[in-house]
Amino acid sequence: MNQKIKFILWPLSALICIYMLYDGLILFPTKQGSELAKRRSELTTLSSELKDLLRKFEENKEASKMNIERSAQIGRMKKQYASLSKSIPTLHDTNTFINLVNTEAKRLGLKVISFRRSGSNPRTMITEHNYDFKFQGTYAHYVLLLNRISLSKNLVSVLNLDLAPGGKNKKSDLMLEGTLTLQAYQLSKKGAGL
Secondary structure, eight states: OOOHHHHHHHHHHHHHHHHIIIIIIIIIIHHHHHOOOOOHHHHHHHHHHHHHHHHHHHHHHHHHHHHHHHHHHHHHHHHHHHHHHTTTTOOOOOHHHHHHHHHHHHHHHHHEEEEEEEEEEESSSSEEEEEEEEEEEEEHHHHHHHHHHSSSSSSSEEEEEEEESSSTTTSSOOEEEEEEEEEEEEEOOOTTTT
C-alpha cells in the first residue's frame, strides 16, 4: 500500500507542483503584468511627452536667440539710419541750389546755357529733386564743377550726362556742350521721424 500511495501521491504531487508553477509563474505575473504593462505604457507616454517638451524648448531657445539677434540688428540699423540721415538735409531750397551750381560754374569758366528744375519725386523716406543743366566749356571745367558740387552740403547724384563737341569753333577739341541731369535729395518728414 505504501507503494500505491507513493504511486498515486507522486503524480498528484507532480500535478500540484505543476499547477503551483503554472499559477505562480504564469498566472500571477499576468495578473501583475497588467499593472506593469499599464505602468510601462504610462512611462512610454511620459517619455515621449518629455522628448517633445525638450524639443520644443530647444526650438524656443533658438527662436529666442534669433529674436535677440534681430533686435540687435534693428538697433544697429537704427543707429546707422540716424547717422546717415544727418548727411541728408531735411530742407531743400531750389533757388539756393541753382545759385550754388551757377556760381561755381561761372567761377570755373563754364558757360551756363540753361539750368532749371525738372520736377520732384517724393518717396517714402526721401524726396528727389531733378535738375537739367546745359553748359558749354572744357572737360576739365566740367570735372571741377562736379567736384565742387560734391563738396557742398547737398546730397546730389548725376543721373545723366550728354557731351558733344561744341562752342563757336566746332573744330576745337577742347570745347564741349553738355547736358547734365542732377538729382538732389531731401529727407522727407516721414523719414525724419524714424
